[in-house]
Amino acid sequence: MFDAARLQPGGKARVRAVAAETEVAPAPPQARAPRPPRAAPAQPAAPEARGGAATRAEGEGASASSASAAAAAAAALSKTKRRRLLRKKQRALAPAGDSAAASAQPHAAPPTPVVGPSGEDSLRVKPPSKRKRKAAAEAEALAAIAPCVPAGVDVSAWAPFGLHSTVLQALAQLGFAKPTPIQAAVLPAAMRDGRDIIGAAETGSGKTLAFGLPILSYLAAQFADALSAGQPRPSALAALVLCPTRELALQVCAHLSAAGRPAGVTAAALVGGLAPAKQARVLSACPPILVATPGRLWELASGGAPHLQRLDQLAFLVLDEADRMVEKGHFAELESILDAVEASKADVAVGAKATLEGGAAAVRRQTFVFSATLTVPAALRKRLQLKGAAGRGGGRAAPSTVGTLVERVPFLRKPRVVDVTDSHHVLASKISEAVIEGSDEDRDAALAALLLLHPGRTLVFCNAISCVRRLAALLAQLRIPCAALHAAQQQRQRLRSMDRFSSSESLALVATDVAARGLDIPGVRTVIHYQVAPTAETYVHRSGRTARGSAEGVAITLVTPGERSRYSALCKALGKPDGLPRFPLEPAMLQAARRRSALAVKLDGLQHGREKLQGDAAWMARHAAEMDLELDVEAEDPDEGKATAGPTAREKELRGQLDALLAVPLAAKGLTRQASGGSRKFPTFAARPQAQLAGAQGAMAAAAAAGPQDALAALRAKQSTAGRPAGSGKRKRKEQRRAVARETCGAEAE
Secondary structure, three states: OOHHHHHHOOOOHHHHHHHHOOOOOOOOOOOOOOOOOOOOOOOOOOOOHHHHHHHHHHHHHOOOOOHHHHHHHHHHHHHHHHHHHHHHHHHOOHHHHHHHHHHHOOOOOOOOEEOOOOOOEEEEEOOOOOHHHHHHHHHHHHHHHHHHOOOOOOHHHHHOOOHHHHHHHHHOOOOOOOHHHHHHHHHHHHHHHOOOEEOOOOOOOOHHHHHHHHHHHHHHHHHHHHHHHHOOOOOOOEEEEOOOHHHHHHHHHHHHHHOOOOOOOOOOOOOOOOOHHHHHHHHHOOEEEEEEHHHHHHHHHOOOOOOOOEEHHHEEEEOOHHHHHHOOOOOHHHHHHHHHEEEOHHOOOOOOEEEOOOEEEEEEEEEEEEOOOOOOOOHHHHHOOOOOOOOOOOOOOOOHHHHHHHHHHOOOOOEEEEEEEOOOOOOOEEEEEEEEEOOOHHHHHHHHHHHHOOOEEEEEEEHHHHHHHHHHHHHHOOOOEEEEEEEOOHHHHHHHHHHHHOOOOOOEEOOOHHHHHOOOOOOOEEEEOOOOOHHHHHHHHHOOOOOOOOEEEEEEEEHHHHHHHHHHHHHHHOOOOOOOOOOOOOOOHHHHHHHHHHHHHHHHHHHHHHHHHHHHHHHEEEEEEOOOOOOOOHHHHHHHHHOOOOOOOOHHHHHHHHHHHHHHOOOOOOOOOOOOOOOOHHHHHOOOOOOHHHHHHHHHHHHOOOOOOOEEEEEEEEHHOOOOOOHHHHHHHHHHHHHHHHHHHHHHOO
């Protein structure tokens, strides 16, 4: 026996010595004693019996004192040493067969805890580890959705995040086998820790599901609990997602609705351009998720919509493409919305909870702020005590504006910054970049050549609405399928243009920056910047419409002399001071496209002038009839021209010339103007034998019949030959021209 005070810090040897001294046989577990038989008449005990009883009492007293001393010594030991002693005692007390069985069954039930003299567990058995509990929960969730998972789809990669089984079922039905990097980084902090998130990721990286899955999983659990309790579903607004453009809001709403369909979770969109009465009917259904633009949301909330009157009880607030929110025209409504969302100080306290209508209890509000070009300033990071690299310059959002937004967002806890962007590449790594420089006429010709040589689903971005209208008319004259998209259109026109672009495999969508944010349209292989983007952020978002998911794409910038300074500043911001690589466009193809675009510009000018005269004449006739006046046709100015009902003779002539040019395909890649029989340096080249001309024309026809070449493939073919010595191609072509000239001169001499 020993005193517990002897335990002094003296190393492992002293601890083992103390443990050896405390090695006593514990009392067996207390069991229910059998019912004693009916007692016989009491008789006086013999002296020997009384002496034996006294001896046994003394022995039991000694055992009790030993057990109490052992318990005091064990309490003085650390928690780790106590567990170690417990395992040692269990191994010593267990029979050999039981030990072998325990080693053969590693997942057997834990042994019975040792009970001390006082009837309480003095040394408790360690419960199942967190890893084992997590694995059991994952296995249970996967087993629950196994009957609903399509064949060949494995969603086990989603199991560690603790998503609801119906959400896992939706992911399996949609074919999302594993999370993207931004989803894998956001979901643990959002689902397990309940943290607010500031996320930055490349375009096309899956940011919508990164903030959508926590919302859907929370609502699915709420609906399941209400169903099991026999109560109606909560009718209050649980999640609000704010988007800067109508198209992005409609797209996010469609994605969330598809992912929440198995759980019965619905989402509704509130965007401008639609009838307020129709959207009031949408709100009357009390959808749990609203995806809205700031302007229309605040308009309906100010109008007294009942579903929007308790924004301070939201469970989730999401700002998608947050850097666009601070731009002119958005921040005024956003300021009012955030004031309505921000909770009182009592609700912000730690542990506070808000109660949704219908009796469902919601955790404290979570806030998500996402963008592809979002950067938190270094000063703000330090104030929030966040880990991670400071915000980078260049193609990023301005620190002052984003800092203002992040400070204004009502975070209820310190947000976690999740930045999975590449520090060396502003754009996604699957996007190839190129540039074509030339005059204004060459820019139209280059656009026509790109769309004629590389047809497909292509996005053409402009900086102004007037430019979009001019280009749409020009491409229509060139018989190139196209659609226009800009902010001045009615909502039904914008929806019609998006539907045409999504359903057609070969269509050019000419758009302003309303199509630059968040739109996920599969199959876009080429993005053309007809005008240089005004900022690096705009360039990143425009180029991000291609190479969505695991696909690849190319972004081509057309630069004129007037935009050279802006292009240089853009390259510097992107970390490419030497500029972008040149896109391979043969001079012969550019020359042929220039002739076509010049005729199209003239024809469009004549048609536009005629339509303007027709409109003016109709306006005059309508107002003259309303005022009971008679128009004097002879008094009209002859210099202004006369409106005709149909195309003029000049228009028909230009139309015929343009159709004749369009009937002949552009020269194939690699064939220069020598193939068509013309050369300034070698005049005799035009007099080549007819056999050589026929061979060149046959090569052009064969290349045209082979089909159009993808723009990305053409750029990569050019890059693959970049390692050859400079000028080797020139020397080879020069030698070929000289050989042809010698053959031609020899044939003429004979």
